[in-house]
Amino acid sequence: MRKIKIQDLKDFCKAALVKEGLREDYAKICGEVLAETDALGTNSHGTKNLYGYIKKIRVGGIDIHAEPQIVKEGPGFAVMNAEKCIGMVPSVKAMEVACEKAKKTGLGLVTVKNSCHFGAAGYYANIAAHKGMIGLSMSNVDPNMTVPGAKGMLIGNNPFAYAAPANTTPTVFLDVAMSNVASLKVVQAKKDRKSIPDTWIVDKDGLPTADPSNYPDEGAMQPFARHKGYGFAVMVELLTGILSGGCTSIGGDIVSWCFEPEKPNNVCHAFMAVDAEQFLGEGVLAGRMEEMSRELRQAPKAKGSERIYTPGEIEWEKYKVAYEEGFTIPEDVLISLQELSADVKIPLKTY
Incomplete structure (x- = not known):
């Protein structure tokens, strides 16, 4: 097993993207999102995919020079066109805008169209939670999921995440797909x-x-729980593709980001921030979340159970270890990073 320091992992990602031609601040955003995702233990959506994004850039499926633009907005909302940008960049920008609008109005919602795979939805929800807000993030994806009574790929498994601040853990959060x-x-x-x-x-x-x-x-x-996962996948379509005026997974214009790298992914996202301070007062949300978390952890346990976890608690424990001891790289992630390192001729500092 090999390990890497999280900052070294971020630096490697940034350097690889800069070498491909991505502007430095955007490359830093991508490195932050992917390495932080690995630190939380969600390795399927972290740095393992960086080489895939770079291959997609090289064949034109991602526009490395794209500049996401807000094309419509009001006091509490905005619509952003990602312009085929790598997905992490418009997503971070959109959640930051949602938080700014929430500070003014109590609620901020930003939709994004014409984007690409954005990694783990939980990262963006946590942006709002780290600011003391409630964060919601979601994306439609290429049709890869069936629905009750059908066969074949009909709708995306459309990831969804929420996050809120707490005290014992940095946040309470959940990041799931509808499959x-x-x-x-x-x-x-x-x-x-x-x-x-x-x-x-x-x-x-x-x-x-x-x-x-x-x-x-x-x-x-x-879909998870059959009709329930199906219904939630439709909800994500409503708030992403339909509300942004972009593509839906059902409409046939969204293709797989990794299986068809030469084509634009065309996915849409939505990011919501709720400024709980305007609802409850300063610092109240984290305290109430901590109270609820404590009650959950202290609830009577099932026979043989030693511990009850709150949403996100396992991930934050992994995160703490990753920053204190380094990130232990799973074999499939290591292979992908080593292949990229050899390709771009940038050393990967493992130990």
Whole structure:
């Protein structure tokens, strides 16, 4: 097992993107998002994907010179056109704008269209939470999920996240997709030639299967809790693609960011910030979240259970270890980073 210091990981990501031609401040944003995601333990959406983004830049699927622009706005909302930019840049910018508007109006909502895969939704929700606000973030994605009664890929598994400040942990947060698992986990299982639980995907006939070998050419992801995950995926479409005036996963204009790298991804995002201070008073939200968290942790435990976790608590424990001891790099992440390092001729400082 190899380790890397989180700052060294951020610096490597930034250097690789700058070498490709991305402006330095945008490259820094991407490095921050991806490395912080790894620190929280969400390795499927962290630096493992950097080489994929760079390959997409090289074949024109991402415009490395794009400048995201706000095309419409009011006191509490804005619409941003990402202009085919790498997804982390418009996403950070949009959440920052949402927070600024929330400070003035109590609520801020920014939608983004014509963007690319933005990594982990939780990172952006936590931007608001670190400012003492409630944050919501979400994105539609390429159609990779079936719905009850259908077969084939019909709608995206559309990730959604929320976050709020607390005291014992930096935030209480949740980051989930509307499928039972993220599609990248199925892709990894296929690469590793491993079987999967039959609750993850369906086959070409719409029936549950434990064999990922034909995915994504055949079959589709299963929504969590069937109609519930399906319904929440539609909600994300409403607030992202439909509200922004951009593409929807159902409409056929969103393609996979990694399986069709030469094409624009065309995904849409939405970011909401709620300035709880205007609702509750200064510092009240974190205290109330801490009170609720304490009650959850101290609730009667099931037989054999030693601990009750609050949402995000496991991730923040991993984060603390990553910053104190370095990030332990999973094998698939290490391989991707080493391949990129050899390609761009920038050393990866592991130990």
